[in-house]
Amino acid sequence: MSGAMSAADDDGRELTGDEALAAEYVLGALDDADRRAAARRVDSDPDFARLVEGWEERLSPMAANYEPVEAPASTKQAIDRRLFAGNATQAPGSDRTAPGGFWASLALWRGIAAAALAAFLIAVALPLLAPEPAAPQRERLVASLAPQQSDVHYFVVYDASERDIGLSHVTGARDEGRDFELWVIEGGNSPVSLGIIPAGSSVHLAVSDDLQRKIGAGAVFAISLEPAGGSPTGQPTGPVVAAGNLHEV
Known part of the structure; x- marks a missing residue:
């Protein structure tokens, strides 16, 4: 095996x-x-x-809030082609601790944990891939926030129509007196906080109108370890413990 x-x-x-x-x-x-x-x-x-x-x-x-539907036979192959074509890797010798270096390395993040994301899409998001023709289309994005020099791992489903981010905690614990904070990075812009991630195996964050415009396919979600209550500066102050980019389903 x-x-x-x-x-x-x-x-x-x-x-x-x-x-x-x-x-x-x-x-x-x-x-x-x-x-x-x-x-x-x-x-x-x-x-x-x-x-x-x-x-x-x-x-x-x-996936508890979604009605299961039968996905077409070509779905797995389509997902594989989409995820594994042209993933970028980190250039040798790059400094992940340099100011702005880690947060600016979007090309690297787009290749993070492709296998984990594919597994998540197949196991959890397949019921979302074939909505009934008569139903209005609902934009959903998924991401696997893979560990970054940590053991923290989350799966994420973003439902644009409901303005909801669902997070499933897979592994990793926050330090006592610290909080996980979720960030979105759109293109080359600075990270914007989506809020403190509540403790729990399956939790949700509401998304404001302003933040909703910053979340789309290709945007990066990242989790940093912050003081209790979140970053005091409006920008990440602690280490990045998990990251991954959003994909359409």
């Missing part, structure tokens, strides 16, 4: 072995052969089936 995911859960436990495999299975991160093998274990191994069920329950709040 492919190498099992190793990360910390919300309680700081290391995910290894069958628990990591179950998480990867639910996220859709396994290749075809490993996924078929895992599916057979779900049918034959009650303990493994319970692990899979637990991860399905843990991630289900992100």
